[in-house]
Amino acid sequence: MSDTPFGLSRRGLLVTAATASAVTVAGPTAALAARPETAATGPTDAAATVSRDRIATAVIRSPGGALTAQPFQLDLHDRLGSWLAFWSANSPSSWQEPVQVTGHTDPAGAVFTLAGLRYRRDDRVHDGFVAGRTDRAHWATLASLHHHFALVEPTADGVLVTGGPAGFTGSPEQVAFAVSACRELWGYRTASAADWRAAANRALRRAGQPADVGSRAGWAAFTRTSLRLGLDTESY
Incomplete structure (x- = not known):
C-alpha cells in the first residue's frame, strides 16, 4: 500500500530535517542547537564518524533520559533518518512527527541500539516503541527496522541495528x-x-x-x- 498523503508530507519533513541533525554545543544541561550538516562532518566517506544529537526531527536521549550527542558513521545516521521517515509515513494520519529517539551507539558509531521512540499527537507526546514492551507497536517497529537494515537484533537493552544494504538474507x-x-x-x-x-x-x-x-x-x-x-x- 502507498503512504498516506499526510504521511508523505511528514516523510518529506523528516528527510529534510535529517540533513540538519546537530552536535551538542554546550554542557549536558544546555539546549541542543541545530547546525548545518557540513559543520561537523569532516571526512565525507560513509565510514566517517560524526557527532549528532538528532535523527531527522527527533532529539536523541540516552537510556538514562539525558539529551545527548553520540558518534555515528555517516551511513548509519543517514539510514536511521530514512528509517524514521518511513516509520512516520506509515503511521496513522493523526500521529504527528516523531520527537524523541532513545538509544545509544557503540564507540565506533557503527551500531545503534534503539530503546524507545516517541511521537506527538494532539499536543501530547506518546510512546511509539518501548524496549521490553512486547505489543503490536513493538512488532511493527521491528518490521520497519527490518525494512531498512540488514541486521536487526533484539537485545536486553533494545534493538541493535547496523548500517549496510537492507534486504532478505534468510538470517x-x-x-x-x-x-x-x-x-x-x-x-x-x-x-x-x-x-x-x-x-x-x-x-x-x-x-x-x-x-x-x-x-x-x-x-x-x-x-x-x-x-x-x-x-x-x-x-x-
Missing part, C-alpha cells in the same frame, strides 16, 4: 521476526520456523501484495505491510 534474526510477525500481527498462530514462508506469503496475498517473501520486493512488502498493520494504519 536467523529475520526468520525469527517473520515467525513472530505472522503470529502476533497477522494472526497465524501456528506459524513456525518450518513453515513461516508460506504464512508470510499468505499475509502478502491478503494485503494485495502477491510476491514471495524471500524476494527483495516480497521482503520489502512484508515488512511495510506488517508495520502498517501493527500501528493500525490499515487492517487488511
